Amino acid sequence: xxxxxxxxxxxxxxxxxxxxxxxxxxxxxxxxxxxxx
Amino acid sequence: xxxxxxxxxxxxxxxxxxxxxxxxxxxxxxxxxxxxxxxxxxxxxxxxxxxxxxxxxxxxxxxxxxxxxxxxxxxxxxxxxxxxxxxxxxxxxxxxxxxxxxxxxxxxxxxxxxxxxxxxxxxxxxxxxxxxxxxxxxxxxxxxxxxxxxxxxxxxxxxxxxxxxxxxxxxxxxxxxxxxxxxxxxxxxxxxxxxxxxxxxxx
Numbered sequence: 240x241x242x243x244x245x246x247x248x249x250x251x252x253x254x255x256x257x258x259x260x261x262x263x264x265x266x267x268x269x270x271x272x273x274x275x276x
Numbered sequence: 277x278x279x280x281x282x283x284x285x286x287x288x289x290x291x292x293x294x295x296x297x298x299x300x301x302x303x304x305x306x307x308x309x310x311x312x313x314x315x316x317x318x319x320x321x322x323x324x325x326x327x328x329x330x331x332x333x334x335x336x337x338x339x340x341x342x343x344x345x346x347x348x349x350x351x352x353x354x355x356x357x358x359x360x361x362x363x364x365x366x367x368x369x370x371x372x373x374x375x376x377x378x379x380x381x382x383x384x385x386x387x388x389x390x391x392x393x394x395x396x397x398x399x400x401x402x403x404x405x406x407x408x409x410x411x412x413x414x415x416x417x418x419x420x421x422x423x424x425x426x427x428x429x430x431x432x433x434x435x436x437x438x439x440x441x442x443x444x445x446x447x448x449x450x451x452x453x454x455x456x457x458x459x460x461x462x463x464x465x466x467x468x469x470x471x472x473x474x475x476x477x478x479x
Binding site for chain 1: 461
């Protein structure tokens with residue numbers, strides 16, 4: 240059962256990390272695209 | 277997606293299987309959508325490949341390459357997640373099961389796509405050849421994914437007995453989330469490659 244909580248925590252942290260990274264890249268790409276145009 | 281992750285651990289395991297790997301069957305919520313996205317990515321690459329042959333717009337070729345690249349990443353993830361389940365359920369990471377062989381062949385198809393691209397210098401020939409290759413592979417991909425694994429006995433569960441009513445909704449939401457995630461990353465990668473291309477032209 241404890242293993243399930245560890246797996247849940249690892250998966251959640253992984254997903255939140257990926258999501259935050261993608262949002263950051265999206266924002267940066269938007270800035271650069273606006274600057275280019 | 278966060279809700280899918282929480283529900284995938286909160287609800288009972290999705291499959292009526294042996295007690296020893298019931299919890300491991302929760303990987304079903306991630307492994308199947310990842311494998312689904314692999315196929316979606318390949319069909320996206322084929323779609324843009326055909327569009328490139330019609331329009332000769334380099335951006336369509338760029339979209340096709342980006343989709344194929346992402347498809348490769350998801351294909352590797354599907355292989356890894358499948359191997360983890362195989363180790364828990366059948367005692368070995370790799371069993372040369374028809375389903376494992378089919379995902380391996382799909383990886384080789386993706387690999388050949390990129391080898392072909394690196395072997396050609398001219399951008400136009402590169403786009404045309406890889407588009408034609410992906411159109412030819414349209415016959416191979418459904419065969420290896422849907423037909424070949426069903427032709428022989430397989431350890432891989434084909435038709436699963438779902439253990440709880442909550443399984444299907446969580447699975448369908450997971451499928452939708454992974455598909456949206458794929459198209460988001462695809463759009464983002466394409467925009468990054470456009471910016472990189474513009475920078476290259478500047479220098």
